[in-house]
Amino acid sequence: MPFIPHTEAEQTAMLEVIGVPTIEALFDEIPPALRAGALTELPEGISEMALMQLMSKRARQDEVELCFLGAGAYEHHIPAAVWDLANRGEFLTAYTPYQAEASQGTLQLIYEFQTMIARLTGMEVANASVYDGATALAEAMLMAVRANKSNKSKKIVVAGNLNPRYLAVCRSIVTNQGLELESLPIDSSSGTVSTDDLSALTDAAALVISYPNFFGGLDPVDGLTDAAAAAGALVIGVVNPTAMALLRPPGCWGERGADIVVGEGQPLGIPLASGGPYLGFMCCRKAYVRQMPGRIIGRTLDQTGQPGYALTLQAREQHIRRGKATSNICTNQGLLVTAATIYLSLLGDEGLKRVALQSHTGMKELTTKASSIEGVKPRFTGPVFHEQVLSLPVSAAAVVAVMARQGVLPGLPLDEMGLSMPDCLLVNVTETKTSEDIARFTRGLAAAIEEVASAC
Amino acid sequence: MAEVRDDVRYLASHEWVKLEADETAVVGISDHAQAALGDVVYVELPEVGSRVAAGDEMAVVESVKAASDIYAPVTGEITAVNRVLEDAPETVNEAPFDTGWFVKIRPDDAASLESLLLPSAYQALCESEA
Amino acid sequence: MLIFERSREGRSAGAQQVETRSAIEALAPEMEAFLRAEPAKLPEVSELEVVRHYTNLSAKNFAIDRQFYPLGSCTMKYNPRGAAAAANLAGFSNRHPLAPEAQSQGYLACLYELQGYLRDLTGMKAVSLTPMAGAQGEFAGVAMIRAYHQKRGDHERVEILVPEAAHGTNPATAVMCGFVVREIPVTEDGDVDLAALKAVVGPRTAGLMMTNPSTCGVFERQIAEIAETVHEAGGLLYYDGANLNAILGKVRPGDMGFDVLHMNLHKTFATPHGGGGPGSGPVGVSERLLPFLPTPTVGKSSTGEYRWLTEKDLPDTIGRLSGFMGNAAILLRAYAYARLLGGAGMERVGAFATLNANYLAKRLTEVGFDLAFPNRRATHEFIVTLAKQAKHHQVTAMDVAKRLLDYGVHAPTTYFPLLIPECLLIEPTETESKAEIDGFVEAMARIAEEIGAEPDRVRSAPHTLPVTRLDDVKAARDLDLAWTDEVVSA
Missing domain, CATH: 3.40.640.10 (Type I PLP-dependent aspartate aminotransferase-like (Major domain))
Known part of the structure; x- marks a missing residue:
């Protein structure tokens, strides 16, 4: 029995001490009319190996290559x-x-x-x-x-x-x-x-x-x-x-x-x-x-x-x-x-500052590169930390759909948050994104904008 | 056995109140109450100048294992609070009827104290709780 | 020694210092006004120092992996490593919470199926997985009760009834939801006092919050009548799922007449306690509360794709309760656990938890301990009262609990429920063997002897742990909540 250690002999001995014939008898205070019928939606139990096979398949379905989503949850390196x-x-x-x-x-x-x-x-x-x-x-x-x-x-x-x-x-x-x-x-x-x-x-x-x-x-x-x-x-x-x-x-x-x-x-x-x-x-x-x-x-x-x-x-x-x-x-x-x-102990002041700095400068690099695409520019003026709203010449949601198919999640279309900013994409960069990743983002964004624009 | 002072009146919720010569009512908690609470670690006091109605929660006393509300025995205005308790809450345990007082209230109607428990009645209450 | 005391200026875990594009001095001048002047004074330590420090700290903990933990009402059972491994697979742990649905079908499939399993196990109509702990599930449940009455224009219902033996979260939750709490007494047998309930229930009653089996460790036998009483008065019935482990597959809250419940997935469905959290507290509802479920939930389209159901789908929802989707990874563990056990395995949970509790209760009475409710069956847990020992030997439940630590057993829950004097609430769980339980009985028997022979040894326990009893009064009076000493310079 998974995770239950009792042998038959032990069960018998324990029931004898209690003075009841079966485990079922221990539930005699529950009014019979209330007793549960068979569980219908739960499948039969499986082994750990079968579980891992099933779950690995599902986990793989959700894997992406590059993620520039932030909006409250950020991909940082974890020591x-x-x-x-x-x-x-x-x-x-x-x-x-x-x-x-x-x-x-x-x-x-x-x-x-x-x-x-x-x-x-x-x-x-x-x-x-x-x-x-x-x-x-x-x-x-x-x-x-x-x-x-x-x-x-x-x-x-x-x-x-x-x-x-x-x-x-x-x-x-x-x-x-x-x-x-x-x-x-x-x-x-x-x-x-x-x-x-x-x-x-x-x-x-x-x-x-x-x-x-x-x-x-x-x-x-x-x-x-x-x-x-x-x-x-x-x-x-x-x-x-x-x-x-x-x-x-x-x-x-x-x-x-x-x-x-x-x-x-x-x-x-x-x-x-x-x-x-x-x-x-x-x-x-x-x-x-x-x-x-x-x-x-x-x-x-x-x-x-x-x-x-x-x-x-x-x-x-x-x-x-x-x-x-x-x-x-x-x-x-x-x-x-x-x-x-443990994370803060390992990084210390200097390590955490480097993470923050590298995230900040990466965001800057992405903003500069992406702004070279026609119609793409930061939506707001002023300094940012490691996130930026880019306004696009087409629907942000449509761009995300195109880029996601190529394994890149470029950010969050702001209308998904109930803000009426359909052409705006909230993009995050952390220390995990290399200049090559940022270049790939920019290439993908340009191509996606073109694809969406031509489909209109 | 906990001390029950005979020159004060009591509430069933274990506060004592005493009318001073200047007609202000001093309020604290009884010896029985401090013993039941155990070591007092914090007392939250009301603002001086605020108004309370009889039966209002006006302060909180905290031990490690419990927190109890302190109820106003009379309606009136808070004229003073015992600042000593902020830094030395143990005073409540050491001298509940004296330096461990909580607040002073200027009652709207000083005669309303007459309806509170007499020492004998409070003594009986404590004994029945034990 | 604190990690800060190991700190030396200029030391670092070098491999954790990422390369940077530019120095801080090279930042745009517009950033200058925003920069931090002084460092935060985080520890400066090497990687080995960190590893050794926290490994050594961990050794000062009791944990299920090392000790028996008969902690009543907390269901400290073995949580399969396989469930954790499944939830931590890279595709799941790297998934951003706002990833598009098309890139989330594997994850959503697990949640959708889990909703179904939990419906099945509880007999409810629908489930929302988002609450992040039992207390937040309670909040969601009571907020739904409030929304239900308000939607009907029934604004007089301002009271939530709670049995006096209830866990403190019940009244705290009712107050958080804007209700007034009324406590209902409990009879000598541990059941709700039905006459007292009938006397207070009425047009002001919004609902009754109950645990069944109750916090007294017994099954509330009059549950059908209680449900009828509350429903007839127009109130709703809330099920606190704290003790769900006891009845898995045996009796379902939906069949008992409950309108809304929360489950503690961290107790019953494979999430270890982690030294205080995280938990997960999904809610289930009957038909009439369905429109108010907290969002998001997971639906399935006619073409077989899974999708989020949000405010757009549930306009009367009580709303969101977390930044994203609750404690998402805990939900995956629960899903994995349900797949490992299956329906038959779930039924065995309730059966063997009950067998172990009744066996342990009987054995403890044989060595001289008193049960609080000797005429009742134990459920998955039961209460021992040490009123006799306290009276004759001035040894308290706390003393016995501390002495058990010396015997290598985590203490049972002490002083809960509050109305039983000097009580120990004991829950062995289904994953413990007969031998482990017998070992606990032996330890208790030896403590019983010590209480008679050398009570001081019990009163001053523990004697074998990293510290002796701590000064709680000093902790509360002289608050020291953060380390203030300067970092030691090299």
Whole structure:
């Protein structure tokens, strides 16, 4: 029997101890009328070999040669040691570290993770992670409403260039508690938040700034942070962790820095894997730590006075506070935190900065090359990190369909995100793309545009 | 056995309240409550100047294993909070009836204290809970 | 020692330093205003130092691969390596979440079929795989209940009922969805107090959240009557799938009358706990909640192609709950697990989990431990109460749990459910052998002797782990959440 070790003799002996004739008899408290019939949709079990044959075939179907998609998930090189270590059974098959004495490995690792994330973002404290970047933002909004004692507002002002998926997720989650989301308009030529009219910040609990923004661009974070502070609104920064090696972190925005910072940890050694599992990181000022949801690890001493690590501030959490908890969350993305911590240790400041720099300059190279094609140009002005919107002379979706058939996914047609920008393609370059890859992208794009244009 | 002071009134939710000479009501938690909570690690206090109604959740006291809401025993305005508790929450365990007080309230109607539990009734309540 | 304490200025894992096109100084002047002034002070360590540091840290953990883990309500069973290998195949792990459907047919086929398997196992009408953990599945379920009542213009239903023995996520979720929580008492036998339920159910009731088998480790026998009571009052019934492992193939939530449920794929369907996550919490619904399912789900066209179903297909959806498609790779593991076991294998899960729990419960009573519900069958788990030991010897459930660590067994769940004094919630799971369970009984028997002979040894446990009991009070009072010392210079 797969994964069940009992021999016939053992089953008999166990039933005898219990004092029942069959296993079936152990289900005698279930009313007979409710008992399940046969399962009809599940096929018969197969061996591991047959499973791997089936799955390998399906996995091969989905392979592509080159991928320039980003939009929240980025293809970076993952050092071999990252998952070699993270997949050790002692990390992989451990439970949540409630029994601290038997979980010092996981606990110390999370403390190291919290430290690294706080340092990257320039913030004081970080938690042990939540599900993903989008839900981290939703939690940050709820947290900001609790933490902002200067007003009782439930209004959150959101930069209009936030990832539309993040906005959708936040709507699904926070509107149930009566929060209102209001969008700050963006400047149509730069794609960054227009600072002309920030009156929306009045009576707002918080302002959400995306950095880089969904279009890859860099907003005037200092001015926005100061304007929010002046209006009594907290600042929530949504940042790309790789970019933090290169760009000024939210802890240093404006006069006083951001109040809460969240982001998607996937770029830190986590495979694309169709969208998850990833990790959402979350940091804040120390003064707000009791309003932060999710697990938090603290350093303390044991009975003999030697340092050790334990879950702390648990009275915020659902298992103690029940209906009054900061959130219903009872997961941190433990295994992904393990991978991200090892990734950051291996790269260090210099390694992460090189990844960020190479991604940034690669994007620049692609933009220059692609702009040589007639009708192709960046949609927005101003600097970008490692993503750029290209406007095309034809439908972006049609171009993607053509290039995908040749094994290249050139980017995301923005109308797929519900933005009415049918000719716009969001393209990402990371350190994994060589100049030859960029040249192939450009050749493919030119040919695809020609093919689509001639088909019209 | 936990101490039950006889110069204060009580709530069934284990707060005590005492009317001072200047007609402000001092509020804290009972010895019985601090013992049940265990080591207090954090106290969240309301803003001075805010208004509370009797029965409102106005503060939170946290131990490692539990978090409890502190209810306002009377309607009125918060005139002071015990800032000592922010840095030394253990004061709640050490002197719940004295330096471990939580807030002071200026009651709209000082006579409303009369309806709260007398020490004898509170003592009986604690015994029944044990 | 922390990784930061191993750091030395100027050291690095050289092979991880990628070549760059240009130096940072060569960046366009327009970038200057945006650049970081000070480095983040990540550790500067060699690759071997990283490998050794984290390997040594891992050795400080208990894990299923090394120890028996009878952690009630958590279903710490063996998760087949084959399921992981299948989910981690290059075509899957390199697939970008926004890849076009035409380049995603292999992946979508797995999800489409998994939706069907989970429908079959739960007896529900439709399934959405997107919630990323049990708590998010709960959120989705309760948000659907809210959407259902609102769509009908039934705005008075503001209360969610929860048995008092429920897991803390149930009330926390109800509040996140904007509801008020009312707790229902539980009888001495561990069943819901039906009379109390009937007294509070009414036009304000949006729904009732329940686990069955309950958190008391027993099957709720009056479930049909409970369902009828709630439905007659116009409320809906939510099934918390925390204990689904117990009843796989034996009884289905859909047949018990539940309208909506979540499943914990990380407990029942082959995802190891990873030291705290990731999980995965798909939801299933009955016919009337179908329009509200969270997006995306996977459909199949008449020509046999798989496609995403989004807001366009489900205009009344409660919306998206993750940036992309939930914990996508966990779903592949669950699919692989379902294929490895098949229908018959799934039925064996519930059967042998129940056999192991009842055997262990009986053996523990033989060595002197008390069950919280001695007159009931154990389901896949059961509760031992140490009220007697606490009273006579001042040894608590926590002490016994810590002492078990010295015997090489992970502690059972302690102090849950809250209403049973000094309790241990014990779940052996189906993948453990009789020998392993007998070993646990032996350890418990020896601890029982120690409680009488040398209770201090139990009270001060553990004695053999990397640290002794930690000062939780200090941890909470003197918050130290991030390392602050300067990097040691070379």
